[in-house]
Amino acid sequence: MMCLQFWRAVPTERRLAWGPVLFLAGLLMVSMTGKSNAENLAPVKIVAFGTSLTARGGWQPRLQTRLAACLQRPVSVENVAKSGETSTWALTQLDRVIAEQPDIVLIELYANDATLHRFVSLAQSRKNMGVILDRLHQRLPRARIILMAMNPFSGLRGLIRPFVDSYISAHQAEAQKRGLEFVDYRPGWERLSSDELAAAIPDGAHPRPESASKVIVPELVGHIAGRDCKD
Template sequence: MIFGGAAQAESENRPLEIVTFGTSLTARGGWQEPLRAALSTCLSRPVEISIVAKAGATSQWAIGQIDAVVSAAPDVVLLEFYANDAALNRFMTVDASRRNVATILDGLHRGLPQSRVLVMAMNPFIGMRGWMRPFAESYIEAHREEAEKRSMEFVDHRPAWTRLYGDDLAAVIPDGLHPLPEKAADAMVPTLVERLCHGR
């Protein structure tokens, strides 16, 4: 589904509504406004982005927020919930995380059958924050698999960070988990614009 052509002509006066649904990587990510501006330019259409997110949230918390996301009636949901699930101090297994994200995706599909849901993998974790998440890849894969089982989309932002390593990476992710907002936008916005505007 590409937002263009006849569909765009029919709805060009109505903003494209996006809900960003996730953890602190969403709540304090800072990438929403650059994404809104880039999509609005690309689509020649107003775009509005709202946030349903909480620092420290896990996928268990997200289950309780499904109704809030559905009530916003978005055209697009951008979702990420593996980061805290994967932290050792949360004591959440991969299987439990998988079940939770399955519940979330099924709830979104029931409430928003015409909306696009994109499950995202975010930035790398480094230092202590990375050591606390030694099996993060397994959580990402579980969430990707659950999305693809439902013909929903998966967007992997991690390749955009591969040009940085060592001290350069540490400088833009100073606490090992949360990128500087402008760097998060640099990494994420081009990929999301390609997917949402051009369908690639």
């Protein structure tokens, strides 16, 4: 109880900075309980919770492989994701996420909220995200909860999401208010030329799996395990 009270008293920016260090320390403590072979350790369980950017993402196998190599222990990545769905749908899926008892939850739920035809207002999207984060944190108090900003949209897919950056910012604000983590992959995509970006995201919304893996996985592995561990 004293440790929990101390952690709650730590400023948000320090919690975010210490996240990877404490996560690795926890894994080390588990590994010192008598199991000397990494293959005998329980896997680090990750649930990727989101939309088609997760369901069709294709970056999960690469994340699983590279993070396992970095941590020197098994890693499993499961999806709770559905194309075309919103944060309103996500509220009905929390029991599925919790049932996995993950060590890490990766969340991206803004992309379809931001479409003009799905009628999820910015205020409602932010409220939904707050409820999602609170419930996950209450039911999975030891899990790392990481919100993500994914790839840019273009063409028609971009036109129907004129305020997508505002939705990302609203979700980020809800995470930061609770001392939770946020990873932004957009700078990685911005380093590509226009031709490279068009080839990587041909439909204007869904990156090719190999392209998504190249941009997302190094950033995410570094965030989870520390910057010394790169893809």
